[in-house]
Amino acid sequence: MPSVQLDGDPVPPDGALPAASLESFGTRPFGFYVHVPYCSTRCGYCDFNTYTAAELGGGASQAGYAQNAIAEIRTARRVLGEAYVPVETVFFGGGTPTQLPASDLVAMLKAIKAEFGLSSEAEITTEANPDSVDEKYLVELVEGGFNRISFGMQSARPHVLQILDRTHTPGRPEQAVRWAYDAGFEQVNLDLIYGTPGESDEDWRASLEAVISAYPDHVSAYSLIVEEGTRLAARIKRGELPTIDEDVHADRYLMADQLLAEAGYRWYEVSNWAVSEDAHCRHNMLYWTGGHWWGVGPGAHSHIGGTRWWNVKHPAAYAQRVEAGLSPGHAREVLSAEDRRIERILLELRISDGLDLSVLTEKGRTAAQHALEEELLEPLPFADGHAVLTRRGRLLADAVVRDLTD
Known part of the structure; x- marks a missing residue:
C-alpha cells in the first residue's frame, strides 16, 4: 500500500501547471530524474520508495515499467508546451535502475531525447549496484547514450557490508569502475557511507583507501542516518547493534576530507568530492542552484518555476494513472x-x-x-x-x- 505523503494541493488530472510557473520554464537549466523503484533485496538502512519482488504486489511489474515511464515523459511534453528547452542532465536513480535491462534504460532516455532534445554536452547518469552490472551491460548503456555512472560501494569491509545488507563483495566496486571506464563512461562516482554500527576507524580508512585506489573522478560520502521503521533501526532498538555516535561521524568526515584531498579530490558540496570542476555532478548542481527538473516514476518529485509536486508512491497506483492518460501527480505546492x-x-x-x-x-x-x-x-x-x-x-x-x- 502507498505510504503517507506530504500534504499539498491536488494536482489537476492533466498535470497542468500554474501560468506563472509555465512562463518561467526555460529560464533555468532543465533536467530529468527517472526513479526506478526496484531492488533485488532491501538494505536494512533504506527508507527510500523502493520495492522488492515480494513487496510489489499485483497491478505493477518491472517488465512494463519503461513504457509507463515513457508515457509520463510524453505527459511532461504536453504539460510544458512546445518551448524548446533542451535537457541538460538526466539521472536514473532508485532503487536500483540496473535491475532493469539496459535496453529499458536506453528506451527511456531515447524518449526524453525525442520529446525534448538533449543539449550537446548533456550529462546522462545512472546509479547501479556493483553486482547488478557486467561488462556487456555497461557497454550497452554507453552505446545508448549514458556517459556517467554512480556505484553504491558503501564500504570495503565485509562485516560492514553485512550490517548494511549490501549484496556485493569487497573488490567488486573497484572492478566495476574499471569496467565502466573501459566501456567508455566519461565519469564514474563511488558512494560511501560512514558511521555504520560496528565500523572502526581502520574500517573507514580502508574503505577510503579502496576508493582512492580505484580512482573514480567523483566520490560521495554520507553519514549513516538511522530512519525509523527500517530494519537497522529495529536492530539498534533491540540492542543488537550499538547506537550512532555523532562525534564518530564528525571524525570520519574529517578523515574522508583529509585523505581525499591528499589524493587530489576537492570538495564542492558538503558530501561530494571531485578531481576537477568538470567532474562535478551537474544534475545535483541543478538541484542545489534552483534549476528546473521533471521527476518521472512512483514518488518522484519535480520542480518547475516555483511549483513543486510529487507523484503517487506505489508502482501499481502509478501504472494505473499513466495507463489511463492521467497525471501521476499526487499533490503539489507553490513556493512563496x-x-x-x-x-x-x-x-x-x-x-x-x-x-x-x-x-x-x-x-x-x-x-x-x-x-x-x-x-x-x-x-x-x-x-x-x-x-x-x-x-x-x-x-x-x-x-x-x-x-x-x-
Missing part, C-alpha cells in the same frame, strides 16, 4: 518568495561556490557575521559578498543554516 529564499540559503550554503549574503535578512546577516567570527564561514575569494563554509562549518552545516534562516 520566502520559501524560495530559505531554500536558496539551505542549498547554496552547502556548495563551494558559496552563498550571496545579500539574500539574508538583517538578523541573518548578524548570524553570518557571528559565523565568520567563529570560523564557521569564510569570505569567498574574488566573490564580493559571498561566503562559504569552512571545514569546521561543514561539520555544523545544519546549525549554521538554521541560524542564517532565522
Whole structure:
C-alpha cells in the first residue's frame, strides 16, 4: 500500500501547471530524474520508495515499467508546451535502475531525447549496484547514450557490508569502475557511507583507501542516518547493534576530507568530492542552484518555476494513472518568495561556490557575521559578498543554516 505523503494541493488530472510557473520554464537549466523503484533485496538502512519482488504486489511489474515511464515523459511534453528547452542532465536513480535491462534504460532516455532534445554536452547518469552490472551491460548503456555512472560501494569491509545488507563483495566496486571506464563512461562516482554500527576507524580508512585506489573522478560520502521503521533501526532498538555516535561521524568526515584531498579530490558540496570542476555532478548542481527538473516514476518529485509536486508512491497506483492518460501527480505546492529564499540559503550554503549574503535578512546577516567570527564561514575569494563554509562549518552545516534562516 502507498505510504503517507506530504500534504499539498491536488494536482489537476492533466498535470497542468500554474501560468506563472509555465512562463518561467526555460529560464533555468532543465533536467530529468527517472526513479526506478526496484531492488533485488532491501538494505536494512533504506527508507527510500523502493520495492522488492515480494513487496510489489499485483497491478505493477518491472517488465512494463519503461513504457509507463515513457508515457509520463510524453505527459511532461504536453504539460510544458512546445518551448524548446533542451535537457541538460538526466539521472536514473532508485532503487536500483540496473535491475532493469539496459535496453529499458536506453528506451527511456531515447524518449526524453525525442520529446525534448538533449543539449550537446548533456550529462546522462545512472546509479547501479556493483553486482547488478557486467561488462556487456555497461557497454550497452554507453552505446545508448549514458556517459556517467554512480556505484553504491558503501564500504570495503565485509562485516560492514553485512550490517548494511549490501549484496556485493569487497573488490567488486573497484572492478566495476574499471569496467565502466573501459566501456567508455566519461565519469564514474563511488558512494560511501560512514558511521555504520560496528565500523572502526581502520574500517573507514580502508574503505577510503579502496576508493582512492580505484580512482573514480567523483566520490560521495554520507553519514549513516538511522530512519525509523527500517530494519537497522529495529536492530539498534533491540540492542543488537550499538547506537550512532555523532562525534564518530564528525571524525570520519574529517578523515574522508583529509585523505581525499591528499589524493587530489576537492570538495564542492558538503558530501561530494571531485578531481576537477568538470567532474562535478551537474544534475545535483541543478538541484542545489534552483534549476528546473521533471521527476518521472512512483514518488518522484519535480520542480518547475516555483511549483513543486510529487507523484503517487506505489508502482501499481502509478501504472494505473499513466495507463489511463492521467497525471501521476499526487499533490503539489507553490513556493512563496520566502520559501524560495530559505531554500536558496539551505542549498547554496552547502556548495563551494558559496552563498550571496545579500539574500539574508538583517538578523541573518548578524548570524553570518557571528559565523565568520567563529570560523564557521569564510569570505569567498574574488566573490564580493559571498561566503562559504569552512571545514569546521561543514561539520555544523545544519546549525549554521538554521541560524542564517532565522
